[in-house]
Amino acid sequence: MATIKDVAREAKVSIATVSRVINQDDKVRDKTREHVLSVMKALGYQVNVNARALSTQKTATLGLVVPDISDPFFACLAKGVDSIARQHQSQVLLCTAQNSSDSEQQAIDSLLQRRCDGIILYCTHLADSALIDIVQRYSNVVVVARNIPEIAENCIYLDDELGGQLAAEHLLALSHSRFASIMSELPIQDPKLRLSGFKTALDKQALTLTEEQVVYGTPDQLGGEQAVNSLLKNQQTFTALFAYNDAMAIGAISALEEAGFKVPDDISVIGFDDIYLAHYSRPKLTTLHYPVEAIAKHAALLAINKHSNKYSQLDKTVHSHRYQPILVERQSTVFAPTAAPKQSLNESQIERQN
Template identity: 90%
Template sequence: MATIKDVAREAKVSIATVSRVINQDDKVRDKTREHVLMVMKSLGYQVNVNARALSTQKTATLGLVVPDISDPFFACLAKGVDSIARQHQSQVLLCTAQNSSDSEQQAIDSLLQRRCDGIILYCTHLADSALIDIVERYSNVVVVARNIPEIAENCIYLDDELGGQLAAEHLLALGHSRFASIMSELPIQDPKHRLSGFNSALYKQALTLTEDQVVYGAPDQLGGELAANTLLKNQQVFTALFAYNDAMAIGAISALEEAGFKVPDDISVIGFDDICLAHYSRPKLTTLHYPVEAIAKHAALLAINKHTQLDKTAHSHRYQPTLVERQSTAFAPIAASKQSLNENQTERQN
């Protein structure tokens, strides 16, 4: 195996020069850098990353914790982090947490032990107090999708309440007055805030969403299908359905159509996130765009800048969702056919 001495001898430069090239020192001339890198490649020299980390106090790694990499939303999040890592000649160390606070803490501890230059967390189970403790001890940790005032400068999140409000306003503008919702059962802020925004917009029009009209389930397609079936089984009558995310919305559409309803002719369905499947579902899904890749890139840059102490901001970073209108929402059934719709729904549910 080639050593740094072999590279220096073959390149006819000092060991110190080879070391500077390895550590990406800007003081090395471009011509010399290219020559040394070419020699390293020809000899098959591999950098000792542990030794470089001791010398530079940088590991050239970014850590990322997400609940489930099979979810398109989190795959997009990982893609955004990876793009920034590559720009900084770094690699992403990805950990998935298995829907428990213990697994999330284990994943975080693993990344901390590897001394990542920055760590991005999307945690659904760890309490705010636990995240506060981590960030106070490690300033290069950035929390995504949580707004925690005590560590606001390390938080990047979406205005979920605004998203719920926009969803309701869109459906109200289409003349709907009978609503239902399917939300994530996970103990996180997102579903509460989205539902709160939705209800606030309804309240302004003297409308309400009762507890019976909201069903909670797993935030995936199967969860959406089961939640929609529960609404139908309980004989809830509605012409518009607000889903926690696109996956639940797509699952709900499947359940509604299997029960004999047409989307959007009988029931309009709106999702949240705007994952790639939203464009290709049938009908194409109306949804709220979650700029997840932009947030991921922002989080990665913030983590790197916190590590290098380039970022000294003392404020949180909030993004806003936008409505993407496609084909799964339409005008509510006209007043003359409301009674007919109600009777049809009751017959189909029976």
């Protein structure tokens, strides 16, 4: 592949001049510029940005670590990061980490080794202490979906507890009184917080959720199916189910219908995340909207700004690092079966929510 030297030789100028043409420096005569450009074109010259990165100390790269890019939640996260990247003439370097803290640490190291301008992490296994170490050493790293007080400045996250509360309040407003929940078994805060928020809201009405009424599974469709089957096997009765996320909720609905229950007539199901799946499924899912793309953008911007020490673009007073989930009422939740007559939701109201 042609280099700047090849172009310089062919155009009979110095490499400095070629460099000036590449970088649109205006201190070059029009005639020279045109000549150099034509040589570049003839040789199919493409600047080597790795070499440029060496000398400028900027890579125009944003690193992203996620567990699985084929999961639509993370795909949306990637989209948000990508949109900020392109705004900054940068690209996204994608690393998937395979369900272990080793693999996550490796992914992070490889991004550090590439000298990404900013790094955005969605880690499900790495311990807080490891993330604290990393962020304290490399300040352009931003942690998404975790709230670690020691590095609060570099964390962007959702108020999961509030999400749990909103879910419970919604179900309570629909007169439900017997609940169950299926949560992610991963060793992260999210499920604990969502559940704790849920319980808090129940508490206020003197209602409770026992240990038997909560089952853990993998945070996907299959995990949802299995968790519900386990609930049913243990003779749990409930009219409302709070799922860790939409994928589990959809799996749950599948398993419930398989077992002869109608959703939402017999059992209301509420999800979490509001990935576009929620909109495609039948019944359409009532869920808590997770502004993942907004969070991703904020995180990417923050990482870039930390890298260049310019905080100007980010108005801290406008966006807190803690985002709030929003209840989106669709079709999977209705009044409890034995309660007051069902007040059907207005379709246009639902659409307006999106």
